[in-house]
Amino acid sequence: MLQLVLLLLGIGVLGCQADCNVCALPSSVACVSDTQFKFCNNNVLVDPVNSCPSGTYCTGSAAICQEDTSLKACTGCVQCNDQKSFACLGVRTFALCLGTSVPSAITGSCAPNYVCNKDNINICGSASMGSQATCPLVDDELLTTLSPNANVTADVYCRYVQKAGRFPYGMNATTTCRQYIYCFLSNSVWYGALYTCPGSTYFQSSTQLCNTTIPAYCTSTVRSLSLKTLRLF
Template sequence: MSSYFLRLLLFLTCLVAATRSTCNVCNSVNKMACYSMTQTKVCDANNLPSGAPFDCPPGYMCVSGSGGVLCQPKAPSSNVADCQDCNKCDASQTFACTGTRSFALCLGTNVPQQSRGNCASGYVCNNGIKEICELATSVNPSCSTVDDTTTTTAPTTPPTPSTNDAAAYCAAVKKQGNFAVGEFTETTCRQYIQCSLTNGKWVGKKYACAGSTFFDRTVGQCVTNKPSYCYTPTTNPPTTTTAAPTTSNPAAYCAKLQSQGYFPVGTNPKTTCHQYIKCYQLSGSWLGKGYTCPGNLYYNSSTKTCVSTLPATCSDRIESISLNGVELE
């Protein structure tokens, strides 16, 4: 009998560890994060997972612990993989939970796209139900980015300070290092701000990368190869700042996405859920055209068709969704 209870206790311990495992959280030991059960990501200068994920060797899984984020053998019972249900596209290939309240769009693929969504306060992401976000009192989150999975509110994130004033930017960030100015290929993607703490005061200075190099925010320095997130808008932006592309400007939206195809506009069932944008290239320039589904049909980002059933992405339970940095309406 004691052996039975011992096995039961071990099972419950592993179960709790699995449900409380972290995902997309940078480990301070080696500046890495588990992206999925078998993948890792490098953390950038802002201590955020960035870039393409790296696969663990066959038979290994990602574990975040006191030794850092490591790929460890699946066999030992003491190893419990992180990200048990993180970054997995649901059965309809609509979304994947990336955190307790966060998710990414899959756009009809098995891979989460460059997207970020958040459930409204009091809701958590669960990929086993039709809705993306469900009441925290009704279901458990499919993926947790904190040790306490009962947490239902995300930490408050201060607004990103403007890069126009380097000193003010550094005073707001309160971190030493090099930080990206923007993402326009010919201007801001070649610039960076260096922040330092001098005599208790935050000091900042803006620099331009030498020659034809670009600033890579992942490694925090100028590089010869253009980072994937740098893009060329359809009109030449000023050298300081330009209004962020929005879904109300299809050409700028598509220039930011740098991808051809059909994409959603927003989450409002009465308005933007009926709309979509077609992105395409013509003579080297990114162009976009907005469309509205006929009648009472909705745009489904997974099937890329107009449908009669309300898609999971159209809900007041969703606080926000962005696609490659463009906020959907």
């Protein structure tokens, strides 16, 4: 009987689903995207970013990477919260949901050192006070905030991603949606270059090619709200 109880407890632990960007027990890792994780030291995330094997997802449980998509730790990003009031679009960005299940084009940003958490009634919480971002850290830092004015270069992006191929550059339909980053490995070092699609074409991440269809995530009509109006301070 005791062995059966211990076995059931063990299964329960293995099935525990962690939160995104949160150091989880018993694995002592934090999932930072659907397929990537960092190890934790004293509840602090430690570089580098590690990738799960192909076809598996980060769960934060004892068996860190598993094929079952229902166990993924990083869920909830770009999804309206239970109150249908807002959705986190990135670690520091959000959109109002206006009572529906679909994020609207009305967006805003958290103050410096604050992160968006869909369970926070104030939308943004202080990272230094322990507030956790709903959206994957890796995706936000390397994709959402990447722009011509950002400090993240194509080389830095590719050294984080550590995958060969072409990747979306931004979400602005008139500018960055026409561009993509090409990552390649040379002498054991990852490098990247920024390219622009020819003519009036847009980069399609699904095919890694440029064509005339505007990707669904691209927009040129997003309106920003004042941080003070939304009381994010």
